[in-house]
Amino acid sequence: MSVWTWLGVALLGGVGANARFLIDGLISARAGAALPFGTLVVNASGSLVLGLLTGVALSGDALVLAGTATLGSYTTFSTWMLETHRLGEDARARAALLNIAVGLAVGVAAAALGRTIGAHA
Amino acid sequence: MQCVKLTTYFGERDRVDGRLLADELLAIYERRGVRLSTLFRGAEGFGRLHHLHTERLLTLSEDLPVIATALDSPERIEALLTDVLAIKRRGLMTLERALLLGAAADEQRSERRDTFANALAFAGGAGHGRKLTIQVGRRERVGNRPAFVAVCELLHERGLAGASVLLGVDGLREGRRTRARFIARNADVPMSIVAVGAAEPIAALVPELARILREPLITLERVRICKRDGELLEQPHALAAADEQGRAAWQKLTVYSSHDATHDGRSLHLEIVRRMRAGDAAGVTCVNGMWGFHGAHAPHGDRLLQLRRHVPVLTIAIDSPEKAARSFVLIDELTREHGLVTSEVVPAMQALSANELSAR
Numbered sequence: 516m517s518v519w520t521w522l523g524v525a526l527l528g529g530v531g532a533n534a535r536f537l538i539d540g541l542i543s544a545r546a547g548a549a550l551p552f553g554t555l556v557v558n559a560s561g562s563l564v565l566g567l568l569t570g571v572a573l574s575g576d577a578l579v580l581a582g583t584a585t586l587g588s589y590t591t592f593s594t595w596m597l598e599t600h601r602l603g604e605d606a607r608a609r610a611a612l613l614n615i616a617v618g619l620a621v622g623v624a625a626a627a628l629g630r631t632i633g634a635h636a
Numbered sequence: 637m638q639c640v641k642l643t644t645y646f647g648e649r650d651r652v653d654g655r656l657l658a659d660e661l662l663a664i665y666e667r668r669g670v671r672l673s674t675l676f677r678g679a680e681g682f683g684r685l686h687h688l689h690t691e692r693l694l695t696l697s698e699d700l701p702v703i704a705t706a707l708d709s710p711e712r713i714e715a716l717l718t719d720v721l722a723i724k725r726r727g728l729m730t731l732e733r734a735l736l737l738g739a740a741a742d743e744q745r746s747e748r749r750d751t752f753a754n755a756l757a758f759a760g761g762a763g764h765g766r767k768l769t770i771q772v773g774r775r776e777r778v779g780n781r782p783a784f785v786a787v788c789e790l791l792h793e794r795g796l797a798g799a800s801v802l803l804g805v806d807g808l809r810e811g812r813r814t815r816a817r818f819i820a821r822n823a824d825v826p827m828s829i830v831a832v833g834a835a836e837p838i839a840a841l842v843p844e845l846a847r848i849l850r851e852p853l854i855t856l857e858r859v860r861i862c863k864r865d866g867e868l869l870e871q872p873h874a875l876a877a878a879d880e881q882g883r884a885a886w887q888k889l890t891v892y893s894s895h896d897a898t899h900d901g902r903s904l905h906l907e908i909v910r911r912m913r914a915g916d917a918a919g920v921t922c923v924n925g926m927w928g929f930h931g932a933h934a935p936h937g938d939r940l941l942q943l944r945r946h947v948p949v950l951t952i953a954i955d956s957p958e959k960a961a962r963s964f965v966l967i968d969e970l971t972r973e974h975g976l977v978t979s980e981v982v983p984a985m986q987a988l989s990a991n992e993l994s995a996r
Contacts, residue, residue: 539695548692594694601692603943605903606896 520576524584531588539594550610551598554591555618559625561590566626570633639671639736640713641857642706642720645921645954646727647689648677649699657725658702662806662813664719665706669811672707672736672771672853674804674826679949680906681921682913683727684987701921703952706808707736707855728919730886730954731984737842737854738810765861765978766838768831770845771809771853774816775823778848784927786848787829788935794841797864797976798892799831799935800925800948809853830950832859832892832978859890863968863977865931872964872979875957886982887960889953891967893975894930895945904974905949911966918955918987925949954982 538560539553546552565586573581595618602611650657658675665673678701680690691697706716713731720729770787778786784801791799804826806815814824831838838856846852862872875885897904905922912920925948929935938945953963964979971977 536695539693543693543696544687547688548690548696551693553693553695597694598692604895604945605692605906606898606901606944607903 516576516579520579523576523580527580527584528588531585535589535591550602550614551595554594554598555614555621558590558592558595558618559621561586562622563625563629565590566629566631567633568629570630571636572633637709637736637738639707639734639855640710641732641734641855642713642716642729643732644704644720644725644727644729645683645919646702646704646725647683647699648702650726652723652725657723657727658704658806660723660725661704661720662808662815664716665704665808666811666813668712668716668719670706670708670712670716670808671738671810672705672855673808674705674771674828675806676703676705676802676828676923677805678702678921679924680909681919682909683919686913688913703921703923707734726988728954728987729985730888730982732857732888732980732982735856737846737852737856764835765832765859766835767857767859767978767980768833768838768841769855769857770829770831770849771855772827772829772849773809773814773824774803774827775821776850783849784827784829785935787845788927788929790844790848791829791831791841792929792935794837794844796831796833796837796841798930798948799829799928800892800950801927802828802830802923802950803926804828830892832861832976834861857980859978859980861976862889862964862979863971863975865975866971866973868968872960873957873981874961875981877957884985885957886954886985887957888980888982889955889960889963889967890978890980891951891971891975892930892978893949893951893971895924895947895949897974899970899972899974904970905951908951908967908970911970912953912963915962915966917953917959917963920951920953923950923952954985 535557539557542556543553565582568578568581599611599614602614644661646657648658652660662675681701682688689696689699689701691700706713772783772787776783788799788801807826808814809826814826816822816825842854845854860870860873862870872889873887875887878884891908893904899907909920909922927935927937928948930948936946938947955963967977
């Protein structure tokens with residue numbers, strides 16, 4: 516990888532994180548805290564786009580920049596886990612399990628959908 | 637010493653002219669040499685515009701509710717108010733009466749002797765509820781134990797219904813700034829131990845506390861204990877919207893509960909916030925404690941590898957008497973089994989949302 520790719524990863528990683536902060540913030544402020552919808556939307560949309568990118572067979576530096584850097588920092592596994600744990604702390608065990616199940620199902624489905632769309636594009 | 641407590645409720649990220657409001661307020665308090673001040677970070681809440689602030693969602697937790705208190709003589713708080721009111725800030729501000737039993741060198745000798753008499757005589761003597769607040773440093777010790785542990789144990793032994801230890805993040809003690817830093821011992825950063833009970837046992841505790849603490853700073857406030865463990869003891873103060881002089885009156889309801897208390901399987905304090913946010917309440921703030929006790933259980937905090945949290949929570953709602961009465965009906969229903977509910981009269985309040993502020 517060249518120096519420019521490293522710099523690109525650093526820059527686009529920041530862009531992805533900012534995009535998540537904005538989108539998650541907007542959704543969470545509207546949807547309330549019953550379930551962490553902001554994180555779900557961010558992870559599902561990120562999975563869809565990453566599926567799409569691999570579907571169109573993006574490779575090399577382009578995949579590193581768009582996938583690993585941008586989408587990698589846009590989506591968040593740790594927040595999904597932390598917020599699930601918080602649901603458990605607040606006596607909402609069922610909501611915690613639901614958050615895991617829905618996040619997993621929607622995420623895998625979004626990635627598969629993205630790949631299908633990408634492969635046929 | 638008869639004091640006035642100025643309390644401001646706002647958002648952690650609120651800014652005035654590019655500076656954080658919390659920093660701005662504490663800087664004013666420091667400049668004015670306020671005797672006692674603590675900045676608390678809340679866990680959840682909403683204000684006039686009913687925007688939810690919560691630590692439950694990572695992205696929203698960067699703007700949590702905060703509470704800043706400043707306690708001093710009425711004259712000094714009045715002088716301070718000029719500076720505070722000059723700031724273009726949103727949020728809620730209250731003035732309340734309190735009795736400070738301090739240990740500043742000049743008043744130590746006379747005041748310590750009189751602490752019991754003072755505490756008992758404070759506003760009407762026996763027969764009323766009192767809120768006791770003990771200020772200690774984060775690393776302050778009594779004997780070989782942390783001060784907050786020793787104080788909680790004493791309060792528990794003397795049969796108080798409960799106590800909550802709240803961790804401050806910034807503050808002042810006898811005019812000296814004590815701010816928490818990320819990598820530091822933070823030895824003097826303030827902690828408040830809050831307990832509610834009948835006037836006599838609380839008054840009897842004051843000299844005992846003054847004996848065990850190195851530099852005791854103890855505050856007493858008048859409260860009405862409305863509910864304890866689901867039992868309705870007394871209705872909140874029935875206030876008119878304005879007093880005889882036409883000044884607006886305000887009311888503060890506080891629910892002291894456990895983080896793991898539930899109502900119909902839902903977290904009690906979160907359910908209070910949720911329902912009050914769905915209604916027309918002016919605002920609610922929850923603050924988590926880090927140690928405490930409730931009833932007969934020995935004082936405790938969180939343990940390693942647990943799912944539910946075992947810490948106390950304070951849920952504070954300040955409103956007009958009419959809305960506070962409606963809120964109490966809701967709180968009464970939710971605290972059918974758990975929680976201690978108090979009512980206080982707030983002599984002065986100012987609440988501004990961002991829109992109202994820009995309209996001024």
